[in-house]
Amino acid sequence: QLQLQESGPGLVTPSETLSLTCTVSGGSISSSDYYWGWVRQPPGEGLEWIGTIYYSGSTYYNPSLKSRVTISVDTSKSQFSLKLSSVTAADTAVYYCARHAADGSGSYHWFDPWGQGTLVTVSS
């Protein structure tokens, strides 16, 4: 059974870079059938897609975050990572990693399964 687990600091100082890693177990991160994504949720608010990476390294980012986001993959460690630079209090959120899939035509996408999420607080 595929499982994902986020890890990283729970507290980040404003203007610094948020760094998280997602470790994939129970399946191959190098599968050509799937992508790997990050989604966040500010406290009491809704979900926001951050970005997605393919095992080859191709990336797709939310246009609203693109200038600050970098997602990378390390297939040897079955991990993919998120870096978000110049953070502010508005970046305080629960960050989820998830396997991202799509049908052949791209008519629909889905995230399944999800990691349990990790709360990152931006504060001095």
Next chain:
Amino acid sequence: SSELTQDPAVSVALGQTVRITCQGDSLRSYYATWYQQKPGQAPVLVIYGENNRPSGIPDRFSGSISGNTASLTITGAQAEDEADYYCNSRDSSTNHLVFGGGTKLTVL
């Protein structure tokens, strides 16, 4: 348009049928995906594509689409269905992914 609009809150009597909707121009081109999220938990996929349910999701959950509106229908709502529900789709102008604002479902 990059927006998906959901009603903030919906209620249903136990055992009755409820429809949760998601509106957006992108839904004329792409299907919606639906997630259930209970307090303190990660979202769970409930419907994807035209009307596909992952293994383990009860068949009382179904999805449909008409024009620019996607719907998640729960036929015979149970107490355990009380949760937040989010729709998600591809934005037709940017080809990136967007989520609706979420609907809080209360089962009375």
